[in-house]
Amino acid sequence: MAAKVSIRTRLIASYIIVTVLSLGVLGVMFSSMLSDYFFTQQEKSLVSRGQAVAEIVTDVVQGRPLTLQARMVLENLSDFLQAQVWLIDRSGLVVATSSGAMEWEGLRLDAREFAEVMNGTVVTRRGRSGQFKTPMVTVAVPITMGNQVLGALFMYTPVSAVRQTVDQVQNLVFIASLFALVVSNLAGVGLSRSITGPLRAMTDLAQEMARGVFGRRVPVDTKDELGELGEAINLLAENLERSLADLQEERDKFQSIVSGIDEGVIAASKDSQLLWINSQARELLRVGHIPLDKLKLGDFPVPLVDLVRKVSTTGQVEVLDISPFPMVVLRAYGSPIRRREETVGSVILLQDVSEARRLENMRRDFLANVTHELRTPLTSIRGFVEPLLDGTVTDEKTKERYLAIVRDEAVRLSRLIDDILDLAKLESGSMSINFDLLDVRELVQRVQNVFAPQAAKQGIELRSEVISAQEGEEILVLGDSDRLQQVLTNFVDNALRHTEPGGAITISVEASETRVIVKVSDTGSGIDPEELPYVWERFYKADKSREKGKKGTGLGLAISRGIIENHGGEVFATSKPGEGATFGFVLARTGM
Numbered sequence: 208m209a210a211k212v213s214i215r216t217r218l219i220a221s222y223i224i225v226t227v228l229s230l231g232v233l234g235v236m237f238s239s240m241l242s243d244y245f246f247t248q249q250e251k252s253l254v255s256r257g258q259a260v261a262e263i264v265t266d267v268v269q270g271r272p273l274t275l276q277a278r279m280v281l282e283n284l285s286d287f288l289q290a291q292v293w294l295i296d297r298s299g300l301v302v303a304t305s306s307g308a309m310e311w312e313g314l315r316l317d318a319r320e321f322a323e324v325m326n327g328t329v330v331t332r333r334g335r336s337g338q339f340k341t342p343m344v345t346v347a348v349p350i351t352m353g354n355q356v357l358g359a360l361f362m363y364t365p366v367s368a369v370r371q372t373v374d375q376v377q378n379l380v381f382i383a384s385l386f387a388l389v390v391s392n393l394a395g396v397g398l399s400r401s402i403t404g405p406l407r408a409m410t411d412l413a414q415e416m417a418r419g420v421f422g423r424r425v426p427v428d429t430k431d432e433l434g435e436l437g438e439a440i441n442l443l444a445e446n447l448e449r450s451l452a453d454l455q456e457e458r459d460k461f462q463s464i465v466s467g468i469d470e471g472v473i474a475a476s477k478d479s480q481l482l483w484i485n486s487q488a489r490e491l492l493r494v495g496h497i498p499l500d501k502l503k504l505g506d507f508p509v510p511l512v513d514l515v516r517k518v519s520t521t522g523q524v525e526v527l528d529i530s531p532f533p534m535v536v537l538r539a540y541g542s543p544i545r546r547r548e549e550t551v552g553s554v555i556l557l558q559d560v561s562e563a564r565r566l567e568n569m570r571r572d573f574l575a576n577v578t579h580e581l582r583t584p585l586t587s588i589r590g591f592v593e594p595l596l597d598g599t600v601t602d603e604k605t606k607e608r609y610l611a612i613v614r615d616e617a618v619r620l621s622r623l624i625d626d627i628l629d630l631a632k633l634e635s636g637s638m639s640i641n642f643d644l645l646d647v648r649e650l651v652q653r654v655q656n657v658f659a660p661q662a663a664k665q666g667i668e669l670r671s672e673v674i675s676a677q678e679g680e681e682i683l684v685l686g687d688s689d690r691l692q693q694v695l696t697n698f699v700d701n702a703l704r705h706t707e708p709g710g711a712i713t714i715s716v717e718a719s720e721t722r723v724i725v726k727v728s729d730t731g732s733g734i735d736p737e738e739l740p741y742v743w744e745r746f747y748k749a750d751k752s753r754e755k756g757k758k759g760t761g762l763g764l765a766i767s768r769g770i771i772e773n774h775g776g777e778v779f780a781t782s783k784p785g786e787g788a789t790f791g792f793v794l795a796r797t798g799m
């Protein structure tokens with residue numbers, strides 16, 4: 208892994224390296240050029256002055272003593288150039304020197320040192336020279352007369368003198384370089400900051416976006432590449448923010464659509480992971496109590512899990528009815544989820560078809576029941592008519608009994624047919640109801656009067672009571688007196704049939720300002736709470752053996768409910784098994 212070195216550090220480092228290198232190279236080149244220049248300059252001035260002097264001092268080398276004027280020139284020259292000046296004759300003998308170098312007079316130079324100059328050329332040399340211990344700049348100028356070289360003028364300057372000047376200049380260069388280095392590096396730091404600052408801000412923004420925060424923007428204050436990058440990042444943030452908001456909106460829309468539909472929806476991945484479930488599905492499958500994040504496919508009924516697997520593996524649409532709970536039937540439509548031709552999971556649509564299923568069963572039962580109920584009296588009639596016809600029965604009394612049975616069965620048959628017709632009319636809404644203002648007290652009284660003899664015969668007490676704000680006032684409702692009597696008759700008839708001798712039946716009326724409740728309570732066998740909701744359905748008989756309740760067809764309560772609902776009212780039933788049952792209805796009260 209690459210070591211973490213920030214761009215800023217790298218920029219500054221490269222700045223320093225470049226400036227140090229270039230200043231170093233420049234410095235070295237410059238100082239070498241400089242020292243070269245100084246030495247050459249010194250040599251040049253030595254040569255030119257020497258040549259000028261050489262013309263004046265020809266006397267000396269010719270053996271004559273130096274004139275005062277010539278000596279002055281020599282001294283001046285020595286002072287001016289800070290050099291020792293020696294005059295040498297053809298044989299290499301030092302014949303005269305500048306004042307500071309008198310000790311050298313009379314010395315004879317080595318032939319190698321003056322051979323060249325005696326040829327008439329100017330000689331310049333740098334470095335050690337025979338007589339001196341320190342390095343010298345040596346310039347030798349020939350002294351000529353016509354074409355003849357008479358002697359030479361040797362001038363010596365210690366290298367150190369020049370070197371000192373060079374050193375001073377070099378120091379200056381060095382300080383200037385140092386200054387340049389500091390200044391340029393400061394500029395480098397500033398520049399790198401101007402680059403890394405915006406980069407830092409952009410990095411922060413990008414990290415924030417990665418965390419899902421899009422509200423921030425980077426400041427763009429330059430028009431360069433960094434500025435462009437900043438603008439691009441801002442644009443990116445804006446677009447991302449917008450796209451995300453769009454996505455969110457789409458998701459919300461989808462969510463509200465899916466949660467808005469009545470069907471349950473479940474989505475699962477191919478590896479049986481629950482991906483999504485709407486609240487309806489949770490309700491239908493009764494898993495609402497399990498927190499969403501804890502919910503697994505395994506919490507669902509086995510047939511449903513199998514369906515999910517099957518659809519995911521085959522990629523085929525499947526429909527299945529499952530009954531996860533008693534009396535509940537769910538129709539599950541399973542469709543594969545495809546992504547690029549591949550099945551990646553399945554969606555299950557759950558529809559509660561319990562009610563439809565129940566209605567369908569009821570319709571089927573109804574037909575079977577009607578057929579059965581019609582056949583029973585007919586069989587009975589045939590059974591009693593045949594012996595009468597073929598003369599097997601001769602006895603008048605028996606004949607009479609048989610005929611009475613046939614008549615009763617015929618009556619029962621016609622009652623059954625009337626009931627079925629009534630029911631059909633009630634359900635199609637074509638039952639004619641003659642609305643009239645009627646007094647409920649009167650109605651109750653009438654029914655009580657009708658059943659009084661039968662109750663007395665069965666040893667059952669039949670009573671009525673009225674609970675009302677005002678004693679004796681009329682309790683009026685708008686309704687069909689005959690139809691309402693039919694309802695009450697059925698209630699009392701049922702009560703009489705399910706109450707043992709010694710029991711009691713109470714018909715009560717409760718009137719409030721706006722409503723009238725009429726109910727028939729008995730102290731009979733009562734009805735199982737589980738069966739209570741179904742007593743209102745046609746052909747429903749709580750006691751399943753049809754023989755036992757021979758008289759009943761199971762249509763009475765269904766017709767009663769139809770009548771009350773056609774009156775805009777409501778029926779109800781309550782019961783405590785073994786203690787009795789109460790059946791009743793509520794109607795709107797009409798004012799006087």
Ligand SMILES: Nc1ncnc2c1ncn2[C@@H]1O[C@H](COP(=O)(O)OP(=O)(O)OP(=O)(O)O)[C@@H](O)[C@H]1O
Nearest residue numbers: 701702705733748749750759760761762763764788
């Ligand atoms: N007071 C009651 N006590 C106990 N069970 C009752 C009572 N009233 C009704 N039931 C039950 O409800 C069933 C349906 O009653 P419903 O009046 O519809 O039919 P039915 O009396 O059997 O026949 P129908 O009234 O057509 O002659 C009855 O078979 C009975 O099992």
Ligand SMILES: [Mg+2]
Nearest residue numbers: 697701763764
């Ligand atoms: Mg009945």
